[in-house]
Amino acid sequence: MLSRHEDPIAAIATAPGRGAVGIVRVSARQDLGPLMAAVCGRVLQPRHATYLPLRDADGQPIDHGLALYFPAPHSYTGEHVLELQAHGGPVVLQLLLARCLAVGEGIGLRLAEPGEFTQRAFLNDKLDLAQAEAVSDLIDASTEAAARSASRSLSGAFSHEIDTLRDRIVHLRMLVEATLDFPEEEIDFLEKADARGQLERLISAVDEVLDRAKQGALLREGIRVVLAGQPNVGKSSLLNALAGAELAIVTPIPGTTRDKVQQTIQIEGVPLHVIDTAGLREATDEVERIGISRSWSEIEQADAVIFLHDLTRLGQPDYDAGDAEIAQRLLGADPRQQARVLHVYNKADAAAPAPAPLAADALQLSAATGAGLGGLRQALLQRAGWHASPEGVFIARTRHVQALRRTREHLLLAQAQGQSADAALDLLAEELRLAHNALGEITGAFSADDLLGEIFSRFCIGK
Numbered sequence: 001m002l003s004r005h006e007d008p009i010a011a012i013a014t015a016p017g018r019g020a021v022g023i024v025r026v027s028a029r030q031d032l033g034p035l036m037a038a039v040c041g042r043v044l045q046p047r048h049a050t051y052l053p054l055r056d057a058d059g060q061p062i063d064h065g066l067a068l069y070f071p072a073p074h075s076y077t078g079e080h081v082l083e084l085q086a087h088g089g090p091v092v093l094q095l096l097l098a099r100c101l102a103v104g105e106g107i108g109l110r111l112a113e114p115g116e117f118t119q120r121a122f123l124n125d126k127l128d129l130a131q132a133e134a135v136s137d138l139i140d141a142s143t144e145a146a147a148r149s150a151s152r153s154l155s156g157a158f159s160h161e162i163d164t165l166r167d168r169i170v171h172l173r174m175l176v177e178a179t180l181d182f183p184e185e186e187i188d189f190l191e192k193a194d195a196r197g198q199l200e201r202l203i204s205a206v207d208e209v210l211d212r213a214k215q216g217a218l219l220r221e222g223i224r225v226v227l228a229g230q231p232n233v234g235k236s237s238l239l240n241a242l243a244g245a246e247l248a249i250v251t252p253i254p255g256t257t258r259d260k261v262q263q264t265i266q267i268e269g270v271p272l273h274v275i276d277t278a279g280l281r282e283a284t285d286e287v288e289r290i291g292i293s294r295s296w297s298e299i300e301q302a303d304a305v306i307f308l309h310d311l312t313r314l315g316q317p318d319y320d321a322g323d324a325e326i327a328q329r330l331l332g333a334d335p336r337q338q339a340r341v342l343h344v345y346n347k348a349d350a351a352a353p354a355p356a357p358l359a360a361d362a363l364q365l366s367a368a369t370g371a372g373l374g375g376l377r378q379a380l381l382q383r384a385g386w387h388a389s390p391e392g393v394f395i396a397r398t399r400h401v402q403a404l405r406r407t408r409e410h411l412l413l414a415q416a417q418g419q420s421a422d423a424a425l426d427l428l429a430e431e432l433r434l435a436h437n438a439l440g441e442i443t444g445a446f447s448a449d450d451l452l453g454e455i456f457s458r459f460c461i462g463k
């Protein structure tokens with residue numbers, strides 16, 4: 001990874017687009033005195049907002065604004081930071097930015113890459129990697145619950161849990177390494193410290209954090225729910241009912257929806273990306289055929305599939321044959337496929353009650369009246385695996401969940417080594433080392449360069 005002392009020394013600057021107030025932000029390891037003198041006309045008092053004219057090369061004010069100077073290391077990035085807060089028009093900000101870049105040419109001032117301010121904060125130990133990711137997750141949060149849990153992760157709640165686990169692994173590693181170094185005292189060291197008990201409790205603690213991280217990842221990423229079924233069963237009506245808006249076209253004509261319609265809704269703060277698709281049938285029309293093949297590819301990528309049926313048509317031979325054909329392709333013999341699929345019967349308002357015995361976990365509802373939608377929302381949350389209350393969740397990513405899973409696997413292997421009669425201590429030590437490494441990837445103690453590049457390049461410009 002990039003060493004903390006070899007990061008590029010170029011100074012960086014950025015300005016966002018339109019807003020009430022816009023900030024040109026400069027971060028550099030080099031002295032910003034000359035830049036301040038040129039643009040602000042004076043040396044600023046550290047960490048105090050000063051109202052002054054921001055001047056161009058001819059000494060003419062570009063704007064009057066607030067200037068803030070944060071001398072290193074007490075800044076967001078840990079470098080010297082100068083902020084010029086001006087009126088938020090794009091032209092004003094571009095002029096101000098161009099002026100800074102011209103004055104800063106001597107110190108190599110250039111435009112910042114996406115995420116580069118936060119990357120520098122990470123490289124200068126202001127934030128760990130999980131906190132840096134939380135900055136981006138906070139900005140991109142699609143629900144209030146996601147924003148609150150991102151803020152919790154940014155404050156270090158998640159990192160603290162990881163650091164606590166890491167300390168416990170380090171302690172165990174120390175015991176085992178000490179035993180390896182002094183083999184004659186083997187039994188004493190590990191027995192006396194109850195190393196086996198410690199390892200067992202550590203695995204439970206990892207399980208607990210893993211569960212919370214899964215909830216956090218769910219809150220960040222949401223799940224993809226596809227509405228599938230024969231034409232005219234009410235898929236588009238159900239999307240509209242869930243979203244509370246007329247998003248998709250609804251008509252009595254079978255084959256109305258040709259292309260997918262996607263909308264993100266939230267249920268208890270969990271984002272659900274709901275996708276309405278073209279009704280599934282033997283299509284004769286070329287356009288419809290393409291639509292239907294898209295439906296199937298959406299179904300393949302879904303986390304959950306709502307297989308929608310029409311209560312008013314149950315028992316009609318053509319209709320039943322159509323459903324049977326879809327069921328065969330959708331469910332097959334694979335139990336994992338079946339776990340994804342939720343059977344939902346629509347048009348309960350227009351049908352005689354339960355015309356045929358339905359599967360035990362099937363839901364009945366009416367997209368037209370909204371009856372039964374609450375039950376569907378709960379069933380979707382359950383399918384998603386959501387069982388937390390948003391207050392206790394910190395934001396997390398799939399990357400974190402995977403690292404925790406690998407940590408857990410190595411700890412289990414270490415435990416297996418420790419339990420065998422002729423415990424191979426060197427193998428146990430190795431598994432603990434691997435568990436330590438896997439956990440370290442979360443906060444960035446052991447992270448490859450390409451991973452860091454990937455994480456920061458996904459930030460918006462200016463963070």
Ligand SMILES: Nc1nc2c(c(=O)[nH]1)N(C=O)[C@@H](CNc1ccc(C(=O)N[C@@H](CCC(=O)O)C(=O)O)cc1)CN2
Pocket residue numbers: 023070073074075076083126
């Ligand atoms: N104007 C402005 N607002 C902003 C930011 C910014 O960069 N500029 N931030 C950008 O994301 C966030 C705030 N993040 C910040 C984090 C640390 C420091 C800072 O000065 N840290 C020093 C001193 C800490 C202290 O006094 O407790 C330090 O870490 O040493 C500033 C902003 C949100 N609002």
Ligand SMILES: Nc1nc2c(ncn2[C@@H]2O[C@H](COP(=O)(O)OP(=O)(O)OP(=O)(O)O)[C@@H](O)[C@H]2O)c(=O)[nH]1
Pocket residue numbers: 230231232233234235236237238249250251252253254255256257258277278279280346347348349350365366367368369
């Ligand atoms: N009575 C009643 N009619 C409904 C209900 N939901 C949908 N409909 C009607 O069923 C017809 C088809 O609804 P859509 O939502 O367009 O059905 P779809 O499954 O999207 O159809 P395609 O796009 O053709 O695949 C429309 O006339 C709707 O008004 C319901 O809950 N009750």
Ligand SMILES: [Mg+2]
Pocket residue numbers: 235236237248249250256257276277279
């Ligand atoms: Mg439709």
